[in-house]
Amino acid sequence: MVRFPTIDIAASGLAAERFRMEVTANNIANAGTTMTDTGEPYRRQAVVFSAGLDQAHGKQGSAAMHGVEVVGVEGDASEFPTIYNPAHPHADENGFVKLSNVKIPEEMVDLITASRSYEANSKAISVFKEMVEQTLTLLQGGQ
């Protein structure tokens, strides 16, 4: 079977960006969640990316390319904002409610960057496809 490592690289980028969009969508969906299983409001989740470089070759000068890898999802450590709302069911004895630390504008920016990066990766695949088609015309006698 013919393998195209270039397509695998771009596909890893597509998968990573898609995963980031999923996590962002989950953040937006939970922006109003004031109580989770842990007893805290919803904590914003962030995806951690890492370059999938093969370190077996030692120096970065001769590394093989492995695209991008999602190494994990981490909670945002920033503090939960509080508001005064004694009527809220999750208010403490002083009447303060802790809200989720998701900031909708930040999430929207994340969503847009993820979508643009996704497009660029898909462009890399389509350009490569053109190149392969170009080479295949050689089999038909050229031109």
Next chain:
Amino acid sequence: MSGIFYQMDLLGSAVSASEKSHRVVSQNIANVNTPGYKTKRLEFERLLAQLQSSDANDGAGSGLPVKDLEGLEERVDGNNVNLEKEVAELKENALAFQAFSHLLASRVSTMRRAISG
């Protein structure tokens, strides 16, 4: 070493090198949001020399001569990939590939003309 076979061999190496270059640019695009990632470029001439010197070593995914691109603006997360520049590079490389492949095709048809007389 001369003649049409040498030219075809050289063009074949050039086609292969631009495919590798596409791979490096794809890697940059895939890592556009990876903190600390530095833009890489294939050293085209060095790879071409490598491919010319040993026909057995196809450089199958490993041992690509790449270097970090200098003088790029770095973002706060230590990443210096410029998406627009990389997409432009992708297209530029595809054009170079097209040129090499067209030249190769024309050499093939020249040879066919010579054979058929």
